[in-house]
């Protein structure tokens with residue numbers, strides 16, 4: 001009986017340990033959806049492609065996304081910021097780092 005309890009405890013611990021990375025993967029933020037829902041009311045993509053655009057580096061892009069996000073009163077996590085930064089870089093800015 002004693003060994004039955006301890007082995008089912010181990011199985012439970014193993015299951016808990018395995019479910020953690022799956023949960024993280026399932027919750028990877030969708031940058032496209034975040035952008036569409038929150039970022040299209042003031043400016044469209046023309047601000048990213050205009051000749052005199054302000055953003056000239058990956059760092060500046062990350063800072064600007066954070067600024068606009070904070071101005072909106074959103075409370076995005078870093079991975080949500082990252083997913084939108086990655087999206088904008090892939091679609092418009094094309095910085096290499």
Ligand code: HEC
Nearest residue numbers: 038039041042043047048053054055064065068069072084
């Ligand atoms: C409340 C209005 C508003 C919303 C909503 C908004 N922005 Fe902005 N955004 C601005 C303004 C104003 C500028 C500066 C435009 C300028 O300098 O002419 C700007 C500029 C930017 C730029 C820099 C463009 C350049 O010059 O290269 C980026 C990138 C950007 N916004 C991203 C975002 C993202 C991502 C979101 C969603 C989280 C967002 N914005 C939502 C107002 C907004």
